[in-house]
Amino acid sequence: MAGGKQSPRQKMINLMYLVFLAMMAMNMGKEVLSAFGLMNEKLTDANRRATETNAAAYANLATKAAEQAKQYGEAKEKTDVLKARANELYVYLDDLKSKMTADVEDKKDYELMDKSSYLDSYFFESGTISPNGKEFVSKVDEFRKAALEVLGETDLGTVVESRFDTNPVKNREGLQLNWLNYNYEGFPLIASLTKLTQIQADIKATESDALSKLLQGELESAVSMTNYDAMVVFDKNAYYPGEKLSGRIVLGKNDPNLTAEKVVINGKDWPEDKIKAGQVILDGPAGSVGDRDIKGSFFFKENDSLVEIPIKGGYSVIPRPNEAVISADKMNAVYRGLSNPMTISMPGVPSNKVSASAPGLRKKSGDSYVMTPGKGSEVTIRVTGVLPGGNKVSSNKKFRIKDIPPAVGAVRGQYGTVSMPKGSVGNVTVGALLPDFLFDLKLKVSSFKIKVPGQPAVPVTGTRMSSRAKKAISKARRGEVINIFDIKATVSGSGAPVKKVVGVGIKVSN
Numbered sequence: 001m002a003g004g005k006q007s008p009r010q011k012m013i014n015l016m017y018l019v020f021l022a023m024m025a026m027n028m029g030k031e032v033l034s035a036f037g038l039m040n041e042k043l044t045d046a047n048r049r050a051t052e053t054n055a056a057a058y059a060n061l062a063t064k065a066a067e068q069a070k071q072y073g074e075a076k077e078k079t080d081v082l083k084a085r086a087n088e089l090y091v092y093l094d095d096l097k098s099k100m101t102a103d104v105e106d107k108k109d110y111e112l113m114d115k116s117s118y119l120d121s122y123f124f125e126s127g128t129i130s131p132n133g134k135e136f137v138s139k140v141d142e143f144r145k146a147a148l149e150v151l152g153e154t155d156l157g158t159v160v161e162s163r164f165d166t167n168p169v170k171n172r173e174g175l176q177l178n179w180l181n182y183n184y185e186g187f188p189l190i191a192s193l194t195k196l197t198q199i200q201a202d203i204k205a206t207e208s209d210a211l212s213k214l215l216q217g218e219l220e221s222a223v224s225m226t227n228y229d230a231m232v233v234f235d236k237n238a239y240y241p242g243e244k245l246s247g248r249i250v251l252g253k254n255d256p257n258l259t260a261e262k263v264v265i266n267g268k269d270w271p272e273d274k275i276k277a278g279q280v281i282l283d284g285p286a287g288s289v290g291d292r293d294i295k296g297s298f299f300f301k302e303n304d305s306l307v308e309i310p311i312k313g314g315y316s317v318i319p320r321p322n323e324a325v326i327s328a329d330k331m332n333a334v335y336r337g338l339s340n341p342m343t344i345s346m347p348g349v350p351s352n353k354v355s356a357s358a359p360g361l362r363k364k365s366g367d368s369y370v371m372t373p374g375k376g377s378e379v380t381i382r383v384t385g386v387l388p389g390g391n392k393v394s395s396n397k398k399f400r401i402k403d404i405p406p407a408v409g410a411v412r413g414q415y416g417t418v419s420m421p422k423g424s425v426g427n428v429t430v431g432a433l434l435p436d437f438l439f440d441l442k443l444k445v446s447s448f449k450i451k452v453p454g455q456p457a458v459p460v461t462g463t464r465m466s467s468r469a470k471k472a473i474s475k476a477r478r479g480e481v482i483n484i485f486d487i488k489a490t491v492s493g494s495g496a497p498v499k500k501v502v503g504v505g506i507k508v509s510n
Helices: 008-067 069-100 117-123 133-149 153-163 179-184 189-221 469-471
Strands: 230-234 244-251 262-265 278-287 290-302 305-316 325-330 332-336 340-345 353-357 361-365 368-371 380-387 391-400 408-411 417-421 430-433 443-451 460-461 481-491 506-509
Touching: 008 069, 008 189, 069 133, 069 262, 117 189, 133 179, 133 189, 133 408, 153 230, 179 189, 244 460, 278 368, 332 340, 340 353, 340 380, 353 361, 408 506, 430 443, 430 481, 443 469, 460 469
Parallel strands: 230 305, 332 391, 417 506
Antiparallel strands: 230 244, 244 278, 262 290, 290 305, 325 340, 340 368, 353 380, 361 368, 380 391, 408 430, 443 460, 443 481, 481 506
């Protein structure tokens, strides 16, 4: 039949075959769109976990820098710069993704996200790159440059260069295309959305890699013996006259495989049977009342020489106590509705010989207590200690009882007036923070009210916008400030109410 006249039946068969191929192509396209959507979900979830992991790493580094500024201070300064730049680009991409899906009613219906019109008009105009497109590329370039400045010429720097490379790209035909055209022009919405989420994943990976790389260098430098400090550790901080001194000298890193070649304390060579793995045993009389110094040196063999590590320490011999020492771990006050950690002890008296009582006070272990105050403006703690000879000493101390201070309303973890697109306002979660409070509390919002200019205030139960609130938000205009106020919140866990929560404003950016 090839080249000959086809019968009506053959023509119909050919037409049905073409329709069948078209239907297969359409189904394959829909499956691909769904695959992109699922990939975007997984990347988004991975980014959330990476954010939490990186936050913990940043906090750990901050603690190390506070404790050992010389060793970790420079690493913290570098990662702080990277963190700020990473957050700036991440938030920008979040905002762009919100704009891209602002008109998408069902954010999970990926098969309908097959159009490329949004980024085609947002990034390009009249065959050239638009100001928005140039801004996007510029922000990626700025982050790459900032990351490279932090990392310097390292293997990781090469990886970062590749992750955020915006140089022209060759397509299959060997034609050189602009990076933005190659990656975002003509692609379905869900594909471009997934690519932006992948850039966010690269940002998080870069932060994680940088934290590991910078800390690794510091940890390697800490291996040398010259970086160790000797510490004097006593079984207790003070001694009564006539008591036997008990304690030991240990290194900053207590390594059971590390034994000194020689130890000199207060000008005398210490007996070999008192030199143990990683420590030196101290014993002998404490002496009379006053301050006592312990000075000397550890000598360790490193390569072909001996490394000397100075020993600097001391202790105090004090009279027998007649008053308890009570201190609040946070401040000289306790907060109503909270479990306030406290330390209650007496100098020279074992914790199992000290007892304390007060309304709302309970013992956890050792000298650690928890105070949960009730009514009133102050509480008195009564402490009794039993001395080694059996005599008892008592002491009382008053603490003020304060209410939890006012909190502030927050959206996206920000308070005051927050700027965002109108399309994003309906999706925010309203929270509450205590930014300057000594306790790290999590607050739970139960309700709030939202006021759009020109519209009546709308009460909302929970933390997310109701359909009625979203309807009012849809009438807000650019530049107007939407007020969220009358926020009701409690402390998570205890349920203690927060008496006042200051409202938060949202300025409509577009």
